[in-house]
Amino acid sequence: QACNQIFIQGFKMIKKIIIGMSALLITTHVFAQRTEGGKIDSLNVGNYWTQVHINGGNLKVNKNICGNKSETPQFFAIEPSHPNYETLHSTLLAAQLGNKTVKLLTNGCAGQNGNYPRIVGIWVTD
CATH class of the missing domain: 2.40.50.70 (OB fold (Dihydrolipoamide Acetyltransferase, E2P))
Known part of the structure; x- marks a missing residue:
């Protein structure tokens, strides 16, 4: 069960990173x-x-x-x-x-x- 918790936390962190990077790319493109x-x-x-x-x-x-x-x-x-x-x-x-x-x-x-x-x-x- 501890492994599942670590996996879920890691997945959530990766999801946040991907969303953050996508937002950065979108805002950069909007202003150019x-x-x-x-x-x-x-x-x-x-x-x-x-x-x-x-x-x-x-x-x-x-x-x-x-x-x-x-x-x-x-x-x-x-x-x-x-x-x-x-x-x-x-x-x-x-x-x-x-x-x-x-x-x-x-x-x-x-x-x-x-x-x-x-x-x-x-x-x-x-």
């Missing part, structure tokens, strides 16, 4: 947004962040996330503290030089005063 795409007009590189200006395409994101409150922001940001900063920065530069359309995955805010959607992923198309 993807732009529909556009061309990069400029990359403004500074000490603390890189600002990306996108022209064209449907760039609708949730306007309540960042300080500029725009539903269709044309500026996005990445920060050197991002673990994948060099890859993101290189991909943006290559897309700009190649005049490629990019789709951005954003999550949270970055840049000056946190006013711009934070880039966490990039799709380079056409």
